[in-house]
Amino acid sequence: xxxxxxxxxxxxxxxxxxxxxxxxxxxxxxxxxxxxxxxxxxxxxxxxxxxxxxxxxxxxxxxxxxxxxxxxxxxxxxxxxxxxxxxxxxxxxxxxxxxxxxxxxxxxxxxxxxxxxxxxxxxxxxxxxxxxxxxxxxxxxxxxxxxxxxxxxxxxxxxxxxxxxxxxxxxxxxxxxxxxxxxxxxxxxxxxxxxxxxxxxxxxxxxxxxxxxxxxxxxxxxxxxxxxxxxxxxxxxxxxxxxxxxxxxxxxxxxxxxxxxxxxxxxxxxxxxxxxxxxxxxxxxxxxxxxxxxxxxxxxxxxxxxxxxxxxxxxxxxxxxxxxxxxxxxxxxxxxxxxxxxxxxxxxxxxxxxxxxxxxxxxxxxxxxxxxxxxxxxxxxxxxxxxxxxxxxxxxxxxxxxxxxxxxxxxxxxxxxxxxxxxxxxxxxxxxxxxxxxxxxxxxxxxxxxxxxxxxxxxxxxxxxxxxxxxxxxxxxxxxxxxxxxxxxxx
Numbered sequence: 001x002x003x004x005x006x007x008x009x010x011x012x013x014x015x016x017x018x019x020x021x022x023x024x025x026x027x028x029x030x031x032x033x034x035x036x037x038x039x040x041x042x043x044x045x046x047x048x049x050x051x052x053x054x055x056x057x058x059x060x061x062x063x064x065x066x067x068x069x070x071x072x073x074x075x076x077x078x079x080x081x082x083x084x085x086x087x088x089x090x091x092x093x094x095x096x097x098x099x100x101x102x103x104x105x106x107x108x109x110x111x112x113x114x115x116x117x118x119x120x121x122x123x124x125x126x127x128x129x130x131x132x133x134x135x136x137x138x139x140x141x142x143x144x145x146x147x148x149x150x151x152x153x154x155x156x157x158x159x160x161x162x163x164x165x166x167x168x169x170x171x172x173x174x175x176x177x178x179x180x181x182x183x184x185x186x187x188x189x190x191x192x193x194x195x196x197x198x199x200x201x202x203x204x205x206x207x208x209x210x211x212x213x214x215x216x217x218x219x220x221x222x223x224x225x226x227x228x229x230x231x232x233x234x235x236x237x238x239x240x241x242x243x244x245x246x247x248x249x250x251x252x253x254x255x256x257x258x259x260x261x262x263x264x265x266x267x268x269x270x271x272x273x274x275x276x277x278x279x280x281x282x283x284x285x286x287x288x289x290x291x292x293x294x295x296x297x298x299x300x301x302x303x304x305x306x307x308x309x310x311x312x313x314x315x316x317x318x319x320x321x322x323x324x325x326x327x328x329x330x331x332x333x334x335x336x337x338x339x340x341x342x343x344x345x346x347x348x349x350x351x352x353x354x355x356x357x358x359x360x361x362x363x364x365x366x367x368x369x370x371x372x373x374x375x376x377x378x379x380x381x382x383x384x385x386x387x388x389x390x391x392x393x394x395x396x397x398x399x400x401x402x403x404x405x406x407x408x409x410x411x412x413x414x415x416x417x418x419x420x421x422x423x424x425x426x427x428x429x430x431x432x433x434x435x436x437x438x439x440x441x442x443x444x445x446x447x448x449x450x451x452x453x454x455x456x457x458x459x460x461x462x463x464x465x466x467x468x469x470x471x472x473x474x475x476x477x478x479x480x481x482x483x484x485x486x487x488x489x490x491x
């Protein structure tokens with residue numbers, strides 16, 4: 001099998017003298033597959049049977065996407081060489097009728113204001129301005145005609161849907177499969193997750209794929225594959241829009257169909273999902289298809305807060321800040337999950353004591369691989385608050401180095417160490433025990449001298465404390481920290 005890549009805008013398909021009538025290839029053959037990307041882009045692969053004669057044939061692929069990227073089109077088949085190709089998207093519209101009927105005689109219709117009867121006249125359409133016809137009547141030229149124009153025929157090359165026409169050279173005649181593939185805009189997918197919280201540590205997760213089709217064509221009984229990840233796409237700009245776009249043929253790789261499986265497979269470091277059954281996606285339609293179903297997934301609920309204390313003066317304080325409600329889900333088999341999760345929005349629901357389902361928050365997730373951890377903020381806790389303050393209790397100079405003489409003044413780099421006492425209170429007014437994770441950022445070199453709850457280093461400039469707050473209680477966090485910093489000073 002030889003494959004050919006089509007590229008370049010060269011001109012319009014020539015009309016061959018005494019050539020056979022072009023062969024119309026319908027798209028109603030139920031041999032269609034689509035790979036849909038996250039970037040409002042899809043790769044359409046279509047196979048159409050054709051009864052071809054040996055030598056030169058003209059074929060028309062009926063029903064291609066209106067938003068096709070013509071320069072990406074591929075046509076190939078056994079013993080097929082593509083010589084020329086047109087993408088015709090000059091669709092039926094009043095403006096197109098006017099533009100394509102210039103120089104032809106038309107019939108005009110006006111209403112007699114006295115009796116309401118139609119007045120029919122003949123005129124020649126000699127031009128147009130902003131889509132409005134310029135007409136030459138027997139009595140003169142009318143540039144602002146207020147009636148209707150009736151056209152005698154459909155202008156050549158116009159149709160009610162876009163088509164792809166090609167001239168191909170066939171080595172031997174007979175029934176053959178012509179493969180058509182192209183990229184098109186207007187077809188996209190996204191993932192939405194429904195999460196039902198069942199207990200304090202278990203939830204059910206359902207992932208729905210939402211496919212939106214604005215590409216200008218229906219896809220009947222298509223095999224659908226979804227690619228998760230950001231594919232780099234180089235767009236062609238500056239090429240003029242034409243009634244026909246001819247593309248020259250060159251060698252190309254073939255497309256092999258992939259085995260159907262709801263489990264994703266890795267393709268060039270992307271995740272590819274193949275829906276288990278074919279689906280029909282109509283133009284201007286949004287369709288939802290179930291993709292993921294996981295029950296009894298383990299999770300942990302945490303309360304997280306970045307404490308807003310500053311250490312650049314005598315002291316600082318804050319009152320009644322509410323920590324974020326955070327759901328932590330390990331994407332592992334041990335948590336009864338362990339699958340690749342496409343980017344999307346997770347919406348969480350939980351039943352109240354009366355059994356009524358309540359929406360409790362949502363969060364966006366990025367593309368999440370297996371073994372990754374999801375940390376999802378759903379809102380701020382109402383019945384948990386945190387207050388705190390710090391106080392400078394000591395300041396000492398560690399070194400002084402003269403660096404320059406500025407305007408007759410001596411200037412120094414002075415290294416100082418300041419010691420602060422920090423008092424934080426976690427007020428847990430809920431009827432359950434909770435863990436509140438407090439994070440403090442230190443902009444300077446720091447050292448924790450003393451603390452009543454053991455801390456851990458989150459990164460080079462942040463420290464973290466896990467405060468186990470008993471129900472209906474206030475839990476203190478006290479620590480002493482030394483901050484070392486070099487200041488500039490001039491006498």
